[in-house]
Amino acid sequence: MKHIVIIGNGIAGTTAARHIRKNSDYDITLISAESKHFWSRTALMYIYxxxxxYHHTKPYEDRFWKKNRINLIHDYVExxxxxxxxxxLASSPPLRYDVLIIATGAKPNKFGWPGQELEGVTGMVSLQDLDRIERYTQGIARGVVVGGGLIGIELSEMLHSRNIPVTFLVREKQFWNNVLPEQEASMISxxxxEHHIDLKLETELKEILPxxxxxxxxxxxxxGEEIACQFVGLTAGVHPNTDLVKSTAIETNRGVxxxxxxxxxxxxxxxxxxCxxxxxxxxxxxxxxxxxxxxxxxxxxxxxxxCGNKIAYHPGPWFNSAKFFDIEYQTYGNVKPQLGANEDEFYWEHSSGKLAMHFVFDKNEQTFFGINTFGIRLKHECFDQWLKEKVDIGHIISHLREANFDPEFFKNHEKDVIQAxxxxxxxxxxxxRQRRKTLGIF
Ligand SMILES: Cc1cc2nc3c(=O)[nH]c(=O)nc-3n(C[C@H](O)[C@H](O)[C@H](O)COP(=O)(O)OP(=O)(O)OC[C@H]3O[C@@H](n4cnc5c(N)ncnc54)[C@H](O)[C@@H]3O)c2cc1C
Structure with missing residues (x-):
């Protein structure tokens, strides 16, 4: 019987194990140094x-693994x-494999800042990081979060939820401006x-003092500013964890x-x-x-x-979602921070400054390229289909109602978006004209 060894029990390794079990009788061993059981990393902030x-973040009951004959090893692969x-392995006997899956995840970026290894400084990726954050933030007067991405804003919100004053250092002109266009980046900034985070834009960490x-x-x-603090969260992005692979014949670049x-x-x-x-x-x-x-x-x-059905990885059009304090964000297709030469855009923002939509499309052909939406939830399946079918922007605007996840929105804003x-x-x-009449737009 083939033995499949999987290093890393995150969403990638665990999904592979589950689907290999569904499709075969192979022996499966799933190894992780972080935790015995798979847990949802995306829910880390909610534990804090x-x-x-923690046990609420485990998508499967502990008995699931034995029942499905997936052998779990909580150990470090050396x-x-x-x-x-x-x-x-560090503490268990060596393991032979027929097939090896490397699913070792990512590690927080540390750019060699003086003081980055001090007590009170940590990244935010693993359960061990969560333990450190918990310990380091007890009774502190201020935390500094370094790096304005999705993890940085989560960490800021976490500290804020415990009434810990936060200074948030962001290198860009606006929050996440290397991913979001100017309009949205300044709205989120x-x-x-508004949540009383001391957001310092165009500011980088130079040194951490002990x-x-x-x-x-x-x-x-x-x-040159010195900011007194007792905790520093390093959230300037992550990089593929290739530590284990570096000394092997397996080729790497930034990742495996x-x-x-x-x-x-x-x-x-x-x-x-x-990874x-x-x-x-x-x-x-x-x-x-x-x-x-x-x-x-x-x-x-x-x-x-x-399992014998060789298929290529085809994820379809890009999408992603996140939450910035109270504002939900979704993106479908490609909306870059700057417009490409062949691109045009339509940006709509509600006067509340908490709802927005940003459409990007081909300047000449009007083919729809992508949308960012804030505070208004839209259906993934609609945009997935429209992107695959390469429909034009006029079609998207007039069919927004179909993509609406929350009918409330359209009572208030569909008309505004179309008119604008x-x-x-x-x-x-x-x-x-008939459809515009139906929508109440003349
Ligand atoms: C705080 C946070 C919030 C996030 N929120 C979102 C979100 O809202 N939406 C979203 O789409 N994505 C989010 N992400 C990203 C998402 O969680 C990751 O893309 C995803 O979890 C990666 O899964 P993975 O299986 O590749 O790796 P991981 O989940 O990182 O799992 C890799 C595992 O391998 C283990 N490992 C590594 N080396 C070894 C070794 N030598 N021996 C044994 N074990 C080893 C690690 O300890 C780890 O447990 C978030 C990430 C973080 C950190």
Whole structure:
């Protein structure tokens, strides 16, 4: 019987294990140094904020693994020997494999800042990081969060939920301005400040200073300001965890290099999830994709291949979602921070400054390229289909109602969005006269 060894029990490794079990009788071993059982990393903030206990974040009952004959090992893999087809573990006997799946996830970026290893400083990725955050933030007067991305805003919200004053250092001109266009980035920056977060834009960490016990006492920024604090969260992005693979014949770049079948250069060795890097990125997507659903899709895909149904990884049009304090965000397709030469845009923002939609489309053909939506939830399946069918922007605007997840929105705003669009682009046909009448727009 083939033995499949999977290193990493996150969404990618766990999904692979589940789907290999569904499709085969192979022996499956799932190893993780972090926790015995799979848990939802995306819910980390809610544990700290007291909305959930750790055990609520486990998607499967503990008995699930035995019932499904998935052998769990809670241990650290120290070495991979691709010639002997064996992995060496820190405290358990070595394991032989027929097929190896590397699903080792990502690690927080640390850019060699002086003081980055001090007591009171941590990234925010693992359960161990969560323990540290819990310990380091007890009774403190101020926390500093370094790096304005999705994890940084979550950590700011976490500290804020415990009434800990937060200074948030963001290198860009506006929050997440390297991903969001100017309009949305400034809307979210305003929203962050409304929550009394001390948001310092265009500001970078230079150094972390210790007190006499070796604990953090302050940070110094690139503007020369010294900010007293007792906790520093390093959230300046993550990078693929290739630690284990670096000393092997498995090829890496920033991540573990894979082809469209998620195969590495070594036969019977695959890489999936946050640690994997496509040799050739799929059009409209990046070579490294570090989000939950792509990990799940890669797990499903690799399981098919390993079970004899070789298929390529085809995730379809890009989408993602997040929450910035009270504002939900979704993105479908491609909305870049700056418009491309062939692109045009339509941005609508409600006077409350908490609802917005940003559409991007082809300047000449009017083909719809993507949307960012804030505070208004739209249906994934509609946009997935429209992007695949390459419909034009007029079609999208006049069919927004179909994509509405929350009918309340359209009572209030559909008319405004269509009217604003028609005002800006009178030459683009939005809907038939009859349909406009139905919508109450004349
Ligand atoms: C705080 C936070 C919030 C997030 N929120 C969202 C969100 O809202 N939406 C979204 O789409 N994505 C979100 N993400 C990203 C998402 O969680 C990741 O893309 C996803 O969890 C990656 O899954 P993975 O299976 O590739 O790796 P991981 O979940 O990182 O699992 C890898 C596992 O491998 C283990 N491992 C590594 N090396 C070894 C070794 N040598 N021996 C043994 N075990 C090892 C690690 O300890 C870890 O447990 C968030 C990430 C973080 C950190």
């Amino acid at each position: 904020m007291g909305h959930m206990k 070495k991979i020997d691709t010639k002997q087809k064996q992995v060496t 305003r929203h962050i400040r 007190d006499k016990n070796g604990r953090v006492r302050a940070v110094v920024t690139n503007t 290099l894979v082809n469209e079948f998620l195969e590495t250069n070594i036969p019977d060795v695959y890489a999936i999830g946050d 994997a890097e496509r040799r050739k990125a799929i059009a409209g997507r990046t070579a490294i994709e570090q989000v939950w659903y792509t990990g799940r899709m890669m797990g499903e895909t690799v399981a098919q291949t390993i 669009f028609s005002g800006q682009y009178p030459e683009i046909r939005v809907a038939s």
